[in-house]
Amino acid sequence: MTAKDSMTLLESRRLDSLVATEELAKEIVLRLKPQQIIGLQGEMGIGKTYFIKALAQQLGCPSIEVNSPSYAIHQEYHGTTKKLQHVDLYRLESEDEIESSGFWDLFDGSPDSLIVIEWIDRINLTTIPQNYSYLRMEWERSKDDARLVHLYLR
Ligand SMILES: Nc1ncnc2c1ncn2[C@@H]1O[C@H](COP(=O)(O)OP(=O)(O)O)[C@@H](O)[C@H]1O
Ligand SMILES: [Mg+2]
Numbered sequence: 001m002t003a004k005d006s007m008t009l010l011e012s013r014r015l016d017s018l019v020a021t022e023e024l025a026k027e028i029v030l031r032l033k034p035q036q037i038i039g040l041q042g043e044m045g046i047g048k049t050y051f052i053k054a055l056a057q058q059l060g061c062p063s064i065e066v067n068s069p070s071y072a073i074h075q076e077y078h079g080t081t082k083k084l085q086h087v088d089l090y091r092l093e094s095e096d097e098i099e100s101s102g103f104w105d106l107f108d109g110s111p112d113s114l115i116v117i118e119w120i121d122r123i124n125l126t127t128i129p130q131n132y133s134y135l136r137m138e139w140e141r142s143k144d145d146a147r148l149v150h151l152y153l154r
Contacts, residue, residue: 001018001084001139006144006154007136007153008017008152008154009132009150009151009152010031010151010152011150011151012148012149012150012151013148014069014142014146014147014148015047015119015146015147015148015149016147018050020121021050021051021091021147022054022057024051024149025051025054025055025057025058026054026058026114027086027101028059028135029059030122032082032114033041033133034111035109035110035111035131035132036114036115036118036126036132036133036134036135037116037117037132037134037135037140038114038117038135038136038137039120039134040052040116040117040118040119040120040133040136040137040139041119041120041137041138041139042137042138042139042140042149043076043134043139043140043141046139046140046141046147047138047139047147049088051137052084052086052116052118055081055084055116056077056079056084057088057110059077059079059081059082059084059114060079060080060081060082061077061078061079061084062077067118069103069110073087073088073089073091073092073097073103074086074087074101074102074103074106076084079081081112082112082113083108083113083114083116084113084114084116084128085113085114085115085116086116086118087103087106087115087116087117087118088117088119088120089111089117089118089120089122089123089136090119090122091120092119092122092123094121095124096125098123104153107128107129107132109129109131117131120136133153134135134153134154135148135151135152135153136151136152136153136154137149137150137151137152138152
């Protein structure tokens with residue numbers, strides 16, 4: 001059983017431009033729950049970090065800050081009303097590293113944090129606190145090389 005088996009497919013959307021990604025980020029920000037996690041899965045270069053930049057911009061963070069963290073797996077950006085917690089698990093060596101990194105402290109129930117995780121499948125999702133709304137975004141390339149993103153909700 002994979003993580004998404006217990007999730008509901010909300011929508012599949014074609015993102016054939018950066019503007020389409022920005023539009024999706026805008027819609028998602030309008031629907032954010034106070035305790036919200038967004039998990040992203042999809043190959044390198046598919047547009048995960050760009051989507052997070054677009055989220056950051058919507059939240060009023062200085063978007064210039066957002067990049068793929070090369071050493072730290074976690075970065076925090078300050079928006080006008082929310083903090084964006086950006087986690088990139090690409091370089092994660094083991095689940096032990098997660099335990100010792102303070103990762104789980106992010107789930108402190110604070111309503112002013114939005115937690116966004118790239119390469120979400122590197123951790124065991126069943127341990128994500130149930131009091132959080134969890135939006136999973138699965139990215140793939142369409143045959144004509146556009147991006148296709150599937151949105152699942154728990
Ligand atoms: N919806 C999109 N349409 C066209 N190009 C995109 C789109 N999203 C991202 N890109 C481009 O793809 C490249 C890789 O995106 P990035 O967000 O770094 O991928 P990832 O974080 O998944 O590795 C960037 O140069 C970005 O401009
Ligand atoms: Mg990235």
